[in-house]
Amino acid sequence: xxxxxxxxxxxxxxxxxxxxxxxxxxxxxxxxxxxxxxxxxxxxxxxxxxxxxxxxxxxxxxxxxxxxxxxxxxxxxxxxxxxxxxxxxxxxxxxxxxxxxxxxxxxxxxxxxxxxxxxxxxxxxxxxxxxxxxxxxxxxxxxxxxxxxxxxxxxxxxxxxxxxxxxxxxxxxxxxxxxxxxxxxxxxxxxxxxxxxxxxxxxxxxxxxxxxxxxxxxxxxxxxxxxxxxxxxxxxxxxxxxxxxxxxxxxxxxxxxxxxxxxxxxxxxxxxxxxxxxxxxxxxxxxxxxxxxxxxxxxxxxxxxxxxxxxxxxxxxxxxxxxxxxxxxxxxxxxxxxxxxxxxxxxxxxxxxxxxxxxxxxxxxxxxxxxxxxxxxxxxxxxxxxxxxxxxxxxxxxxxxxxxxxxxxxxxxxxxxxxxxxxxxxxxxxxxxxxxxxxxxxxxxxxxxxxxxxxxxxxxxxxxxxxxxxxx
Amino acid sequence: xxxxxxxxxxxxxxxxxxxxxxxxxxxxxxxxxxxxxxxxxxxxxxxxxxxxxxxxxxxxxxxxxxxxxxxxxxxxxxxxxxxxxxxxxxxxxxxxxxxxxxxxxxxxxxxxxxxxxxxxxxxxxxxxxxxxxxxxxxxxxxxxxxxxxxxxxxxxxxxxxxxxxxxxxxxxxxxxxxxxxxxxxxxxxxxxxxxxxxxxxxxxxxxxxxxxxxxxxxxxxxxxxxxxxxxxxxxxxxxxxxxxxxxxxxxxxxxxxxxxxxxxxxxxxxxxxxxxxxxxxxxxxxxxxxxxxxxxxxxxxxxxxxxxxxxxxxxxxxxxxxxxxxxxxxxxxxxxxxxxxxxxxxxxxxxxxxxxxxxxxxxxxxxxxxxxxxxxxxxxxxxxxxxxxxxxxxxxxxxxxxxxxxxxxxxxxxxxxxxxxxxxxxxxxxxxxxxxxxxxxxxxxxxxxxxxxxxxxxxxxxxxxxxxxxxxxxxxxxxxxxxxxxxxxx
Ligand SMILES: NC(=O)c1ccc[n+]([C@@H]2O[C@H](COP(=O)([O-])OP(=O)(O)OC[C@H]3O[C@@H](n4cnc5c(N)ncnc54)[C@H](OP(=O)(O)O)[C@@H]3O)[C@@H](O)[C@H]2O)c1
Numbered sequence: 001x002x003x004x005x006x007x008x009x010x011x012x013x014x015x016x017x018x019x020x021x022x023x024x025x026x027x028x029x030x031x032x033x034x035x036x037x038x039x040x041x042x043x044x045x046x047x048x049x050x051x052x053x054x055x056x057x058x059x060x061x062x063x064x065x066x067x068x069x070x071x072x073x074x075x076x077x078x079x080x081x082x083x084x085x086x087x088x089x090x091x092x093x094x095x096x097x098x099x100x101x102x103x104x105x106x107x108x109x110x111x112x113x114x115x116x117x118x119x120x121x122x123x124x125x126x127x128x129x130x131x132x133x134x135x136x137x138x139x140x141x142x143x144x145x146x147x148x149x150x151x152x153x154x155x156x157x158x159x160x161x162x163x164x165x166x167x168x169x170x171x172x173x174x175x176x177x178x179x180x181x182x183x184x185x186x187x188x189x190x191x192x193x194x195x196x197x198x199x200x201x202x203x204x205x206x207x208x209x210x211x212x213x214x215x216x217x218x219x220x221x222x223x224x225x226x227x228x229x230x231x232x233x234x235x236x237x238x239x240x241x242x243x244x245x246x247x248x249x250x251x252x253x254x255x256x257x258x259x260x261x262x263x264x265x266x267x268x269x270x271x272x273x274x275x276x277x278x279x280x281x282x283x284x285x286x287x288x289x290x291x292x293x294x295x296x297x298x299x300x301x302x303x304x305x306x307x308x309x310x311x312x313x314x315x316x317x318x319x320x321x322x323x324x325x326x327x328x329x330x331x332x333x334x335x336x337x338x339x340x341x342x343x344x345x346x347x348x349x350x351x352x353x354x355x356x357x358x359x360x361x362x363x364x365x366x367x368x369x370x371x372x373x374x375x376x377x378x379x380x381x382x383x384x385x386x387x388x389x390x391x392x393x394x395x396x397x398x399x400x401x402x403x404x405x406x407x408x409x410x411x412x413x414x415x416x417x418x419x420x421x422x423x424x425x426x427x428x429x430x431x432x433x434x435x436x437x438x439x440x441x442x443x444x445x446x447x448x449x450x451x452x453x454x455x456x457x458x459x460x461x462x463x464x465x466x467x468x469x470x471x472x
Numbered sequence: 473x474x475x476x477x478x479x480x481x482x483x484x485x486x487x488x489x490x491x492x493x494x495x496x497x498x499x500x501x502x503x504x505x506x507x508x509x510x511x512x513x514x515x516x517x518x519x520x521x522x523x524x525x526x527x528x529x530x531x532x533x534x535x536x537x538x539x540x541x542x543x544x545x546x547x548x549x550x551x552x553x554x555x556x557x558x559x560x561x562x563x564x565x566x567x568x569x570x571x572x573x574x575x576x577x578x579x580x581x582x583x584x585x586x587x588x589x590x591x592x593x594x595x596x597x598x599x600x601x602x603x604x605x606x607x608x609x610x611x612x613x614x615x616x617x618x619x620x621x622x623x624x625x626x627x628x629x630x631x632x633x634x635x636x637x638x639x640x641x642x643x644x645x646x647x648x649x650x651x652x653x654x655x656x657x658x659x660x661x662x663x664x665x666x667x668x669x670x671x672x673x674x675x676x677x678x679x680x681x682x683x684x685x686x687x688x689x690x691x692x693x694x695x696x697x698x699x700x701x702x703x704x705x706x707x708x709x710x711x712x713x714x715x716x717x718x719x720x721x722x723x724x725x726x727x728x729x730x731x732x733x734x735x736x737x738x739x740x741x742x743x744x745x746x747x748x749x750x751x752x753x754x755x756x757x758x759x760x761x762x763x764x765x766x767x768x769x770x771x772x773x774x775x776x777x778x779x780x781x782x783x784x785x786x787x788x789x790x791x792x793x794x795x796x797x798x799x800x801x802x803x804x805x806x807x808x809x810x811x812x813x814x815x816x817x818x819x820x821x822x823x824x825x826x827x828x829x830x831x832x833x834x835x836x837x838x839x840x841x842x843x844x845x846x847x848x849x850x851x852x853x854x855x856x857x858x859x860x861x862x863x864x865x866x867x868x869x870x871x872x873x874x875x876x877x878x879x880x881x882x883x884x885x886x887x888x889x890x891x892x893x894x895x896x897x898x899x900x901x902x903x904x905x906x907x908x909x910x911x912x913x914x915x916x917x918x919x920x921x922x923x924x925x926x927x928x929x930x931x932x933x934x935x936x937x938x939x940x941x942x943x944x945x946x947x948x949x950x951x952x953x954x955x956x957x958x959x960x961x962x
Contacts, residue, residue: 268556269547307638309526309557326508329530330640349639364640368674 003030003186004066004156006051011060013050021046023060024212026205033200034188037227038207039234045073047207048160048190066155072145073160073190080105081141084134099132105144111153119147123170139165146174150181157181160190192235194228206230214432226402226432232387233439240444241381243416244361244374249334252319257282258335258419258451259304262315266299266308273299279470283418286445286452286465291472297455298340300472301421304453306332319418333363337412337450340423344404353399353407354379354392360411382410386440402433406440413444420444423455438463473584475782476612477683485852488683491648492854494954499664500673504531506658506665510572513538515564515586517550519630519884520603521577524670526557527637531669536560538567538574538590568593573662575601580888581792583607591616597655599662604689605682606888608650610785621653622663625685626672627860628868629884633670642671644860646678646685676954678856688853690779692861693889695772695847696840697869699896701730702806702878704836706901707908708916709811711832715913720817722917725830727816727877730870732826733834738867741948742838746939748827749834751927753920758935760835760915765843767907771899772847775892780851788891799887802894806878825919832916838939841866845944855947863944864951 006028013021021043028034038044049055050062052071084099102125110116120126123143128136133144142165149157162178163171175198178187182200191197197204206214206227214230216223252258259281266273273296281287291297302308304318312324319335321327337360347356349366357379358371383389386406396404405425412420425441426434445452445465454466477485512528512535514521521537529535537554539561544551554561568574568590578586584607587600594600599620607613608621615621626633628643636643645667649659660679667677693699705726712722736745746754778784791798806812827834841863848858872881882890914920939945 269552306530309559311558312529313558326532326534328504328532331532346638359640362640366639366641368641 004064005029006064006156007062008050009061009063011050011062012058013046013055014058015046015049015055019043019046019210020058021050021055021210024050026212026215028186028188030186032203033182033186034203034205035197035201036188036190036205036207037192037194037231039231040192042207043210044190044207045075045160046210047205047212048158048188049073049075051156051158051188068153068155069158070149070152070154070156071158071160072142072149072162073158074164075160077138077141077145080145081134084132099134101130102133102136102144103129105133106147106151109148110151112151116147116151119150122173123147139167139170142166143170154185157185157187158189159187161192162189163191163196194231208234208435213435222400223432226436229387230432230436230439233385233436233443236385236387238381238385240385240413240448241378243414244372244378246372246374247361247415249418252283252335252418254283256317256320258319260317261300261303264300264303264314264316266296266303266310266314274472281419281451281453283451284449285468287454287468287470288463288466289453289455289470289472290457292457295472297472298342298423301340301423301453301455304419305336305338305421330363334415335418336363337415337417337420338423339405339408339412339421339425341427342423344401344408347404347408348397351396352393353388353396354383356396356407357382357411357414360414378414379410382414385443386410402429402436405429405433405437409437409440409444413448413450416448417450419453420450421453421455424457425454426456473612473614475785476609477687477780478782479612485683488681489687489852490854491679491681491684492857493679494856494951495673495677495679497673500668500677502661502665504533504665504669506661507533507573507669510534511536511570512573512575513567513571514575514577515539515590516576516578517543517553517559518577518579520626520633521550521575521630522553522557523630523634524575524577524603524626525554525559526634527671528666528669529559530637531671533669536562536567538562538564538571540564564590564593569595571595571598573599573601573666575603576607577603580604580606580886584611584613587613587615591619594619599659600653601663601666604886604888605648605650605686606690606785608682609686610782611789615650615653617653618655619653620655620659620662621650622659622666623648623650623682623685624663624666624670624672625689626670627865629872631884632868636675637671640674642673642675644676644678644864645670645672646680646857646860648679648681648685650682676951678860680854680857684853684857687779687851688848688857688861690784690888690892691776691848691851691853692844692858692865693885694775694779694784694892694896696837696844696862697865698881698885698889698893699900700836700840701866701869701873701881702893702897703900703904704833704840705730705811705873705878706809706897707904708830708832708836709809709814711908711911712913712917713810715917717913717917718817718819719814721819721821723811723814724816724819724821725826725917726811726833726873728821728874729826729830729833730837731867731874732823733830734837734867734870736827737837737841737863741863741945741952742841742942743940743945745834746838748824749831750828750920750922750925751932752922752925753828753831755927755931755935756915756920757831757835757838758939760832760911761839761842763907764835764839764904767903768839768843768900769847771896771903772843774899775896776847776851784892784895787895788888791891799891799894802898803882803890806882806894806897809878812877812879829917829919831914831919832911835915837866842942842944845942849943855943856951859944859947859951863948 008024008026011024036044052069179200202218204216216227257280261279264277265275289297303311306329316323347365355367358375359367362369383392425437514525514537517537525535537559596618602623603625605623625646626643633643647663647667667673709722736748844862845858872884
């Protein structure tokens with residue numbers, strides 16, 4: 001298929017000061033059919049509108065746009081209606097006007113009358129042809145918009161949520177029709193729901209905060225799956241599942257800090273990791289811990305979790321236990337959820353994805369206790385949130401690195417611990433998986449009373465809501 | 473001191489050998505209570521000492537280390553192990569007089585010396601514990617009457633003892649009370665609490681006797697666990713070289729092959745391991761293993777007999793007295809073998825290929841496991857115990873070969889096991905020489921040429937039935953079932 005070769009190079013666009021697209025670099029080659037996705041308000045519709053010549057370019061270049069670009073979108077629809085209403089106002093008062101009839105709106109700019117006639121019949125608009133355009137329902141208006149775009153002899157068709165508001169039969173028909181037209185007509189489509197993505201789409205773009213963050217070739221199944229999951233985490237209205245009501249932790253004294261470390265020192269025979277470190281963590285105080293490699297970030301955290309043996313020779317009180325006074329490590333761990341790369345390496349036990357999540361209730365690596373039905377249900381709710389429902393029974397060690405990380409974060413959070421420790425949760429992940437993890441953490445932070453300790457040396461992996469900072 | 477076992481009457485010997493009971497989880501409901509607030513002092517901070525101590529402390533118990541003067545003064549590895557892990561370290565004089573429980577985790581060879589040194593310093597009514605009963609059973613160590621003597625023996629290398637605890641589980645553990653030394657009747661309570669402290673109760677505890685532990689432990693480690701793997705490694709490698717298999721490939725097939733094929737044992741015993749082979753390969757492995765069992769049976773019997781009569785331990789003690797001449801000689805010989813000296817090649821071998829091209833290795837594991845089990849149970853050792861000392865531990869030892877070949881295996885196991893392993897190997901290699909002439913690259917290195925996987929139905933049924941009906945499979949299914957019931961969900 002021949003077609004336009006459209007290039008956006010470092011393009012920034014302003015829409016009346018209300019919204020901006022930033023630094024978009026994107027190329028649509030002949031033969032490619034694109035889908036743009038992103039959460040609401042991400043800028044995916046704006047990016048589509050740019051192709052139809054909307055917005056003011058503030059920097060960068062846009063080249064290769066063909067002449068005939070037809071755009072179907074809510075905005076265009078609203079504009080047309082608004083124009084109709086303005087016409088009403090302008091009319092001489094003594095002439096009663098119903099506005100422009102549908103037939104006229106369709107004829108306006110139509111280059112293929114035969115096709116228009118066919119589409120009017122297929123979409124059931126025939127009885128409405130004499131009706132005023134502005135009196136149509138939203139779905140009917142949308143059909144009119146589609147007919148206008150399809151009969152305008154376009155070189156590029158830009159469809160922003162074309163299936164929205166259509167009745168089931170029309171929707172099915174449109175999918176089939178577009179599939180047919182796509183053989184010769186380049187298209188860019190905006191869709192909120194991944195599962196509506198037609199088969200003819202060859203490439204995907206993901207937009208967030210006015211930026212084009214990912215471009216994925218559909219043939220790359222793995223990237224396609226990850227993008228799907230990212231969109232799910234960003235847009236799904238599922239809640240973070242509640243904890244297990246049957247597990248009751250011994251209550252913490254609300255007047256005491258969660259963690260109090262006094263003059264802590266960790267040393268080995270030949271080096272000192274840190275000395276005289278004081279740190280108090282109050283409940284609901286979220287902390288970011290940063291420092292160069294080797295500064296002892298992980299070491300410090302493991303004094304809290306009890307995984308570092310020198311916790312016994314330091315003055316440390318966690319969750320009311322002065323360490324080294326006869327408490328067991330499991331009494332400490334019950335209050336903590338923990339994720340790190342090291343944990344992922346250690347998690348080499350052959351078990352299912354669901355069991356990995358359930359193991360968070362028992363602070364174990366692998367599952368050694370018969371879990372309850374409630375716990376299984378909670379784990380399944382987490383898998384739904386992660387967009388991994390159909391993979392519950394797959395072996396954990398066969399999953400990709402990024403998927404494992406997501407599951408381990410769910411495992412850490414499944415019991416809603418008073419303290420959640422995230423030790424470089426994005427380490428070793430590619431861009432897409434980093435965003436997946438951050439999206440999940442953000443959702444967790446938003447919906448719970450857990451205190452979060454977050455170790456990261458990449459400042460761009462910032463999580464909203466974390467305000468305290470410890471630099472090592 | 474005389475061999476303790478040999479001082480008992482036959483009736484008593486049989487009674488002790490037959491002691492073995494799988495304990496239920498609810499027998500451990502008191503947790504570590506019996507040890508709470510008691511002062512536990514570990515002697516030696518090596519493989520078992522360090523890792524058991526870490527677990528016990530994480531279970532809320534008071535643990536410190538008494539090391540010999542030299543270790544402290546020279547800041548040896550044992551001192552570093554204890555100090556860097558934040559334990560109190562002191563001399564015997566400093567720590568032993570106030571100790572409630574003393575854990576003797578020094579090498580078995582040192583036990584007589586160590587126990588004689590520490591006994592006078594121990595307080596009245598304290599407890600002395602071991603992780604292996606050699607000193608009591610084979611050397612007849614007499615411990616002061618007021619001291620309680622127990623054993624808590626994890627059936628795993630020290631590193632596993634720790635790793636499983638950290639995962640929230642434990643390793644199967646054997647506990648025992650030395651009846652001659654249980655003055656206050658508290659031995660069992662202490663041993664149970666200790667097993668809970670190391671996490672062993674979660675994986676299964678066998679209540680046994682010092683004697684049953686020693687006689688089965690020695691047998692297992694000498695034959696299937698270490699000896700058979702060493703002999704198998706050397707014979708299979710040399711055969712492959714003779715058959716023209718690329719040396720790097722041969723070395724890799726063996727180094728990682730034991731681990732891979734025995735992993736299948738963990739999940740479903742010998743049956744599952746054999747089921748990983750194609751039908752023709754399974755029949756071939758079965759036949760090879762039957763031949764080897766016939767050839768090796770007298771050797772397995774001899775090992776068990778020597779262990780029972782005390783001939784093995786007195787032989788080894790002679791070598792101790794002779795500055796370990798034999799042990800060191802065999803160790804050096806092992807380092808010089810072609811297998812040890814050939815680096816594993818940089819070739820990809822898939823999991824299934826280890827089975828397909830390692831038919832002889834599978835046959836050796838099967839023959840060794842079954843023979844060791846048969847010999848132990850024929851000598852009066854209870855099936856549960858024989859299972860743990862044969863099939864159960866094989867994959868754990870195989871893992872060590874994957875790390876750094878025979879060197880690593882022999883460095884990880886106890887000195888006693890290493891001596892027994894060489895002793896076995898020394899006899900078994902020549903014993904199998906004739907058998908090996910009948911083996912080809914199809915059995916080891918290249919695999920069967922399987923254009924036609926047809927087998928005779930009747931023969932396959934016969935072979936499957938023989939594999940599945942072996943008594944080690946029966947008890948294995950039961951014990952693995954308990955494990956799953958104690959709810960390991962693998
Ligand atoms: N390894 C296993 O797989 C295993 C499994 C179950 C049970 N066990 C049993 O556990 C016990 C300990 O074995 P292991 O393998 O842990 O031993 P190991 O790793 O060799 O450690 C022995 C420790 O004892 C110290 N030591 C050596 N000679 C000593 C002496 N004369 N006096 C005082 N301390 C001495 C050593 O430290 P210094 O030399 O620095 O003083 C070292 O820290 C044995 O009874 C063994 O049978 C072992």
